[in-house]
Amino acid sequence: MKSIIGEIKEITVEAQELINHIGETIKIHGSIYKIRKMSDFAFVLLRTKRNVVQCIYSKEFSLFSLDEMKEESSVIVTACVKGEERSRTGYDLQMIEIEVLSKPVEPSPVVINNKCVDTSMETLLNFRPVTLRNEKERAIFKLQEGITYGIREFLKKEKFTEIRTPKIVYAGAEGGANIFRLDYFGREAYLAQSPQFYKQMMVGVFERVYEIAPVFRAEKHDTSRHLNEYTSVDFEMGYICSFEDIMQMETMMLKHVMEYLNEQYGDEIRLLKVKLPVIKEIPAIKFKEAKELISVEYHRPIKDFDDFEPEEEKLLFELIKKKTESEFVFVTHYPSPKRPFYAMDSVENEEETLSFDLLFRGLEITTGGQRIHGYKEQVEKMVRRGMNTELFESYLMMHKYGMPPHGGLGLGLERFTSKLLEQENVRLSTLFPRDINRLIP
Amino acid sequence: MKSIIGEIKEITVEAQELINHIGETIKIHGSIYKIRKMSDFAFVLLRTKRNVVQCIYSKEFSLFSLDEMKEESSVIVTACVKGEERSRTGYDLQMIEIEVLSKPVEPSPVVINNKCVDTSMETLLNFRPVTLRNEKERAIFKLQEGITYGIREFLKKEKFTEIRTPKIVYAGAEGGANIFRLDYFGREAYLAQSPQFYKQMMVGVFERVYEIAPVFRAEKHDTSRHLNEYTSVDFEMGYICSFEDIMQMETMMLKHVMEYLNEQYGDEIRLLKVKLPVIKEIPAIKFKEAKELISVEYHRPIKDFDDFEPEEEKLLFELIKKKTESEFVFVTHYPSPKRPFYAMDSVENEEETLSFDLLFRGLEITTGGQRIHGYKEQVEKMVRRGMNTELFESYLMMHKYGMPPHGGLGLGLERFTSKLLEQENVRLSTLFPRDINRLIP
Numbered sequence: 001m002k003s004i005i006g007e008i009k010e011i012t013v014e015a016q017e018l019i020n021h022i023g024e025t026i027k028i029h030g031s032i033y034k035i036r037k038m039s040d041f042a043f044v045l046l047r048t049k050r051n052v053v054q055c056i057y058s059k060e061f062s063l064f065s066l067d068e069m070k071e072e073s074s075v076i077v078t079a080c081v082k083g084e085e086r087s088r089t090g091y092d093l094q095m096i097e098i099e100v101l102s103k104p105v106e107p108s109p110v111v112i113n114n115k116c117v118d119t120s121m122e123t124l125l126n127f128r129p130v131t132l133r134n135e136k137e138r139a140i141f142k143l144q145e146g147i148t149y150g151i152r153e154f155l156k157k158e159k160f161t162e163i164r165t166p167k168i169v170y171a172g173a174e175g176g177a178n179i180f181r182l183d184y185f186g187r188e189a190y191l192a193q194s195p196q197f198y199k200q201m202m203v204g205v206f207e208r209v210y211e212i213a214p215v216f217r218a219e220k221h222d223t224s225r226h227l228n229e230y231t232s233v234d235f236e237m238g239y240i241c242s243f244e245d246i247m248q249m250e251t252m253m254l255k256h257v258m259e260y261l262n263e264q265y266g267d268e269i270r271l272l273k274v275k276l277p278v279i280k281e282i283p284a285i286k287f288k289e290a291k292e293l294i295s296v297e298y299h300r301p302i303k304d305f306d307d308f309e310p311e312e313e314k315l316l317f318e319l320i321k322k323k324t325e326s327e328f329v330f331v332t333h334y335p336s337p338k339r340p341f342y343a344m345d346s347v348e349n350e351e352e353t354l355s356f357d358l359l360f361r362g363l364e365i366t367t368g369g370q371r372i373h374g375y376k377e378q379v380e381k382m383v384r385r386g387m388n389t390e391l392f393e394s395y396l397m398m399h400k401y402g403m404p405p406h407g408g409l410g411l412g413l414e415r416f417t418s419k420l421l422e423q424e425n426v427r428l429s430t431l432f433p434r435d436i437n438r439l440i441p
Numbered sequence: 442m443k444s445i446i447g448e449i450k451e452i453t454v455e456a457q458e459l460i461n462h463i464g465e466t467i468k469i470h471g472s473i474y475k476i477r478k479m480s481d482f483a484f485v486l487l488r489t490k491r492n493v494v495q496c497i498y499s500k501e502f503s504l505f506s507l508d509e510m511k512e513e514s515s516v517i518v519t520a521c522v523k524g525e526e527r528s529r530t531g532y533d534l535q536m537i538e539i540e541v542l543s544k545p546v547e548p549s550p551v552v553i554n555n556k557c558v559d560t561s562m563e564t565l566l567n568f569r570p571v572t573l574r575n576e577k578e579r580a581i582f583k584l585q586e587g588i589t590y591g592i593r594e595f596l597k598k599e600k601f602t603e604i605r606t607p608k609i610v611y612a613g614a615e616g617g618a619n620i621f622r623l624d625y626f627g628r629e630a631y632l633a634q635s636p637q638f639y640k641q642m643m644v645g646v647f648e649r650v651y652e653i654a655p656v657f658r659a660e661k662h663d664t665s666r667h668l669n670e671y672t673s674v675d676f677e678m679g680y681i682c683s684f685e686d687i688m689q690m691e692t693m694m695l696k697h698v699m700e701y702l703n704e705q706y707g708d709e710i711r712l713l714k715v716k717l718p719v720i721k722e723i724p725a726i727k728f729k730e731a732k733e734l735i736s737v738e739y740h741r742p743i744k745d746f747d748d749f750e751p752e753e754e755k756l757l758f759e760l761i762k763k764k765t766e767s768e769f770v771f772v773t774h775y776p777s778p779k780r781p782f783y784a785m786d787s788v789e790n791e792e793e794t795l796s797f798d799l800l801f802r803g804l805e806i807t808t809g810g811q812r813i814h815g816y817k818e819q820v821e822k823m824v825r826r827g828m829n830t831e832l833f834e835s836y837l838m839m840h841k842y843g844m845p846p847h848g849g850l851g852l853g854l855e856r857f858t859s860k861l862l863e864q865e866n867v868r869l870s871t872l873f874p875r876d877i878n879r880l881i882p
Binding site for chain 1: 455470471472478489490491505511513514515517542543544545546547548567568569570571573574579582583585589590593597600602603604605606607608609610611621622623624625626628630632638639643644645646647648649654655657659661669670672679680713777815816817835836838839840841842843844845846854872873874875877880881
């Protein structure tokens with residue numbers, strides 16, 4: 001071989017570095033994604049860590065038979081990087097030799113190497129281990145990685161400390177029936193619905209903390225926006241003047257994420273045709289006013305005075321978008337009965353909490369607010385709600401021994417990703433979704 | 442007030458920035474950590490996000506009464522940063538005014554503002570919401586944050602993609618009895634013992650993946666090194682030539698973590714008097730040889746031929762340290778019956794797996810190895826073990842439709858932190874530990 005192609009520098013190269021090796025013979029490994037046979041040559045697409053790379057097979061320069069390659073084989077390709085002005089990449093990758101490391105036993109029952117996986121969501125999810133190999137499918141999760149990297153970069157700069165809190169807990173933070181129960185060595189335990197109690201405790205320790213981790217909700221809803229296990233981006237911060245400080249922090253965080261994605265995830269943005277939202281100021285509207293506005297503008301009678309119907313969230317999005325161009329909107333001052341016992345009520349109106357939701361493209365992606373930091377106030381609210389404060393002794397320790405004014409939020413990572421990609425279903429932004437009917441794979 | 446101290450620039454300052462504000466009047470907020478009254482003045486320690494800052498109270502310049510401050514009050518201090526050569530920091534922080542944002546109802550029953558929290562581990566953990574406020578206690582978890590930041594920085598550079606896999610699963614990856622059961626809408630489900638199946642699947646997608654997330658083990662052991670919920674740092678990589686590639690990657694990762702901590706967590710390293718291990722090459726020894734070496738050197742009969750006793754791990758550490766100066770040692774080629782069904786057996790000796798553990802200062806902190814990537818080989822090994830392969834249909838999908846040679850590891854974050862700090866008990870490196878007796882707080 002060496003005599004044929006002259007001097008060889010067979011270094012192993014990453015897809016993105018190919019452009020720096022024009023004129024050289026290199027090695028690159030990956031899975032054979034697709035073979036497109038033409039009359040006297042073939043395009044061979046190689047799926048590498050992040051990019052699908054086009055190679056060219058031709059008897060002119062390839063020293064092996066095309067039959068040696070199968071789609072989804074793992075191979076090491078020896079190739080010559082030929083400068084080629086007509087190519088979009090600036091080079092042609094001429095395959096010289098291959099080493100086949102492994103072969104599939106049979107071809108995937110779902111076609112995974114077209115532009116999209118053209119099948120039902122059911123099948124898409126049933127065959128996750130292979131359907132995720134589709135270029136666009138996996139790009140969703142690369143982009144999702146980018147969101148968390150962007151969030152962490154921002155929160156680190158703002159001096160938040162990353163924490164890790166337990167998921168097996170002795171009491172639910174959110175109350176209600178949607179909690180998974182567990183036998184814990186003969187005692188009843190639960191799966192954490194949120195890191196709420198712990199992140200508050202940690203405000204007393206580090207002032208600003210965050211966690212990106214799974215949470216569990218035993219919701220029986222089988223909708224396009226519910227998951228029974230999802231990733232919650234939680235932050236909590238002390239020394240706030242008002243719950244609006246938290247909204248401000250989230251606005252800055254989201255701006256940073258968009259800049260980060262724009263800088264570092266251009267490939268995925270182009271591939272998925274993502275329209276990153278432009279974030280300037282995010283408008284805020286009181287819950288009650290939003291309900292009335294939607295009712296008036298769309299001639300809808302208000303049925304539920306304590307919560308939005310999903311349809312109302314979409315209509316609010318339309319209204320706000322038209323008026324302000326913002327695709328985000330904060331809804332503030334949710335009614336007290338709908339918010340958890342740790343939510344701080346407004347001084348002016350005890351029926352309202354100093355809380356907010358953030359809606360993005362018509363879907364709630366964040367819930368946040370100011371928390372009660374005074375011991376007396378917290379105990380009183382719990383008693384008013386008929387709660388047994390003894391069960392919450394360790395939670396109330398922080399209030400008793402001193403806590404700064406504080407608040408925070410939880411952002412659903414999958415919902416955020418899903419809306420960013422304008423998907424119809426949050427499951428599409430979840431690697432292995434869990435819902436009332438799905439536990440496999 | 443303004444007339445007394447002249448021109449005021451009351452900007453809010455972070456503790457680390459104080460040195461840049463000598464001669465200025467600033468605001469800084471935090472919790473009153475400790476008040477040390479002297480004859481005619483007082484030292485007031487303020488606990489801020491990361492540092493405890495010493496302020497000076499004196500009637501000479503303080504415009505409020507010392508009685509207004511209580512330990513664990515949350516306050517905003519207006520202070521003058523006076524240059525002072527005799528001070529270790531280069532300045533004195535003279536308190537002018539305070540604004541008290543909140544006060545504790547009563548003082549903590551455990552003294553938290555001495556050098557260490559001087560109490561039993563039981564009490565330390567029972568009062569976690571306050572004992573974590575101790576300067577050294579919280580530094581442990583700041584340093585732990587640094588470990589994960591260092592790991593992520595390294596793995597990103599090495600082109601690993603961060604993934605998020607489900608914790609509610611349909612089958613355990615590690616087998617055995619130590620699995621938590623869960624009622625999942627009328628079906629039996631489990632809590633993930635590791636992300637094993639999912640990270641392997643994702644190698645078929647991104648080639649290199651990692652996850653830092655909780656895992657759950659229903660072990661009934663109540664020892665100093667077991668937790669029922671812990672943080673697993675998992676990575677998995679394709680296109681390996683041998684399981685030693687994984688050991689090599691871990692060695693580089695640990696080196697990077699040490700450099701990262703050294704650069705960014707100097708305050709915590711000094712406070713906790715951490716001796717960072719010097720990592721060059723990490724020696725490796727075969728399991729069988731290690732057993733024999735310990736037996737011969739310490740005249741101990743071998744009782745268990747398939748595993749180490751904890752005491753043996755400590756003795757091996759001593760031996761290796763003496764011989765090579767390394768505080769880490771890889772133990773390789775564990776016996777096949779002791780390793781999971783996905784472990785690849787050695788071609789030379791089917792009784793041995795191509796696997797390893799990493800011991801650090803006498804404790805196993807990592808388990809890793811090469812996995813079976815061939816469908817036939819994997820099914821055969823499962824059948825040999827009497828497993829029902831139908832239950833693993835979705836897991837086996839990746840093998841069937843093509844997988845590269847691959848392997849990976851799981852590192853216990855709390856064990857690693859704990860050994861880095863030379864602690865006696867892994868619970869001390871866990872914010873809110875879960876063990877057979879502890880579910881609260």
